[in-house]
Amino acid sequence: MCEKNPGHDNFLSPQEFLDTFITRLESEEKYELYKSLIDFTVRLRMHCTSLDRPDDDAFADYRGTPRMRMGTGFIRRVQQLKQSEPCCCDECHGKVPMNQLGLEVHTARHIVFNMEEAKRTKVDLFYDDDSCLSNGRMKSVWVMGMFESQSDKEWCNMWCVTCDDGLG
Structure with a gap:
């Protein structure tokens, strides 16, 4: 059962999906491919809803509130960055890092509407179920900004x- 939407009766965790369907239907090579695609799927936690959302928007009632919403996205690109200036990520606290990764995350625009919402969005990597919270597998990073949007x-x-x- 999906906790986000009780109407999603047939919700499967990533591991249940792999165990139930992929192992029966596909080769080991395809199993590994699906497993890696699951690792590139991320949970998004938006900590604000923009006042700019239109009246007919699904989240119009939440405009201007800090109520957390959740959605999903997909890592489209990972890039090793060369950094010579202080970093703005949570881990560095303004130091110049030795290694830095840039992550491009793709999602639906109804999930993250504009730059205001993007900058208040946290990306959870390796979130498969709630056990990831306690075992340390899940890693979270803040979105720095939205660089492309097609309404x-x-x-x-x-x-x-x-x-x-x-993560490297």
Whole structure:
């Protein structure tokens, strides 16, 4: 059962999906491919809803509130960055990092509407279920900004930066 939407009766965790469907239907090579695609799927936690959302928007009632909403996204690109200036990520506290990763995250525009919402969004990597919170597998990074958005096509791309050596 999906906790976010009780109407999602057939919700499966990533591991249940792999165990139930992929192992029966596909080769080991495809199993590993699906497993890696699951690792690139991220949970998004938005900590604000923009006043700029239109009246007919699904989240119009939340405009101007800090009520947390959740959605999903997909890591489209990972880039090793060369940094010569102080870092703005949570781990560095203004130091110049040795290694830094940039993550491009793709999501639906109804999930993250504009730059205001993007900058108040946290990306949870390796979140498969609530056990990831206690076992330390899940890593979180803040979105730095939205660099591309297509309202007519209902998608946007955001940029995150981290210096967490465990992600490289």
